[in-house]
Amino acid sequence: MLNVALPKGRLGEKVYAMFEKAGFPCPSIKENNRKLIFENQEAGVRYFWVKPSDVAIYVERGAADLGVAGKDILLEYQPDVYELLDLDIGKCRMAVAAQKSFRDNPQKTLRVATKFTNIAKNYYASMGRDIDMIHLNGSIEIAPILGLSDVIVDIVETGTTLKENDLEVIETIVPISARLIANKAGFKFKQAPIETIVASLAAQTEEAK
Ligand code: PRP
Numbered sequence: 001m002l003n004v005a006l007p008k009g010r011l012g013e014k015v016y017a018m019f020e021k022a023g024f025p026c027p028s029i030k031e032n033n034r035k036l037i038f039e040n041q042e043a044g045v046r047y048f049w050v051k052p053s054d055v056a057i058y059v060e061r062g063a064a065d066l067g068v069a070g071k072d073i074l075l076e077y078q079p080d081v082y083e084l085l086d087l088d089i090g091k092c093r094m095a096v097a098a099q100k101s102f103r104d105n106p107q108k109t110l111r112v113a114t115k116f117t118n119i120a121k122n123y124y125a126s127m128g129r130d131i132d133m134i135h136l137n138g139s140i141e142i143a144p145i146l147g148l149s150d151v152i153v154d155i156v157e158t159g160t161t162l163k164e165n166d167l168e169v170i171e172t173i174v175p176i177s178a179r180l181i182a183n184k185a186g187f188k189f190k191q192a193p194i195e196t197i198v199a200s201l202a203a204q205t206e207e208a209k
Pocket of ligand 1: 154
């Protein structure tokens with residue numbers, strides 16, 4: 001049985017459709033209920049819906065053989081997994097944003113609010129910039145407005161959240177997209193079905209380009 005952790009939500013539904021096309025269907029997953037685990041014994045696959053930011057934990061610890069996680073999560077938590085494929089979906093970017101009136105003074109410690117403290121730390125370390133890190137769990141955009149921070153490091157997709165809060169991107173740190181990841185032991189022991197999936201997902205990704 002191949003165990004697959006899907007990120008709950010629209011992205012996960014897209015990913016499931018790709019797995020289905022790859023020959024690993026599980027029709028019961030489309031029933032509209034609150035179940036989280038779905039199995040198709042015949043196809044030898046079990047899917048489960050998890051919080052997108054938790055997918056890498058399930059895969060790293062072997063509760064899932066495969067999963068789909070955002071590059072943001074992989075960069076932030078550096079899980080010990082194989083990154084097999086860039087699926088070219090769930091695209092966004094990690095960026096530094098600030099109020100339009102913000103003027104940086106490089107002599108001063110920069111106050112940075114973010115959920116992604118490792119990404120922010122590495123980014124500013126690479127520039128030799130001293131920062132005061134403020135870890136938040138959400139609604140990051142509020143921090144500069146209330147004077148809690150000078151800038152934020154966050155995900156920007158459409159840019160609407162920034163715009164609605166009178167903030168703007170000042171630097172892009174890295175482009176983000178969804179990645180197919182595998183547990184290292186699972187990859188070895190379930191090589192045949194994983195190779196089938198990788199080949200099909202790679203072809204589907206190319207086709208969609
Ligand atoms: C992310 C991010 C921004 C928003 C950006 O939050 O933190 O708030 O999306 O998207 P936009 O550029 O299209 O407006 P998400 O919805 O993932 O939830 P979160 O608050 O849990 O991070």
